Amino acid sequence: MRFAPALLLAACGGSGRVEDILALDGDAAAGQTVWAARCASCHGSFGEGGSGPALAVPADEAAFVDVVLYGQGDMSGQEDVVDDQDVADLLAFALEGYTLGSDPCRASTSPCR
Numbered sequence: 001m002r003f004a005p006a007l008l009l010a011a012c013g014g015s016g017r018v019e020d021i022l023a024l025d026g027d028a029a030a031g032q033t034v035w036a037a038r039c040a041s042c043h044g045s046f047g048e049g050g051s052g053p054a055l056a057v058p059a060d061e062a063a064f065v066d067v068v069l070y071g072q073g074d075m076s077g078q079e080d081v082v083d084d085q086d087v088a089d090l091l092a093f094a095l096e097g098y099t100l101g102s103d104p105c106r107a108s109t110s111p112c113r
């Protein structure tokens with residue numbers, strides 16, 4: 001399975017919609033709103049996980065956008081319920097570590113978990 005992600009990207013990397021989204025300026029604050037509505041129920045308010053896995057800060061932005069749009073494994077794609085700007089905003093929020101500013105809930109000793 002080591003090569004599967006690369007093959008997946010090769011197959012999907014030319015998707016016009018992924019490229020279009022990566023070209024947009026994301027707004028992390030708007031992304032947090034979309035996150036709360038569409039993602040937090042499975043991935044937790046801060047990406048800490050729940051019924052879905054905890055999420056790392058995306059190392060590969062195109063892969064993140066691809067999963068959000070088209071899904072992966074047990075996660076269905078969200079392409080029909082998020083618009084391009086929503087996904088760009090989600091990416092900005094994810095790159096902030098699924099939080100905004102110095103949220104105390106993100107500390108490793110968080111009292112919020």
Ligand code: HEC
Nearest residue numbers: 038039042051052053055064067068072073074075078090
């Ligand atoms: C119904 C539950 C559910 C919702 C809602 C959901 N996800 Fe997921 N998500 C999952 C599950 C389960 C996986 C693991 C999929 C797999 O690989 O089997 C996943 C995987 C992912 C991954 C890939 C993680 C990795 O390490 O490969 C990302 C990124 C992600 N989700 C982002 C999002 C974002 C952003 C949203 C909101 C637009 C969202 N998810 C909404 C359940 C959900």
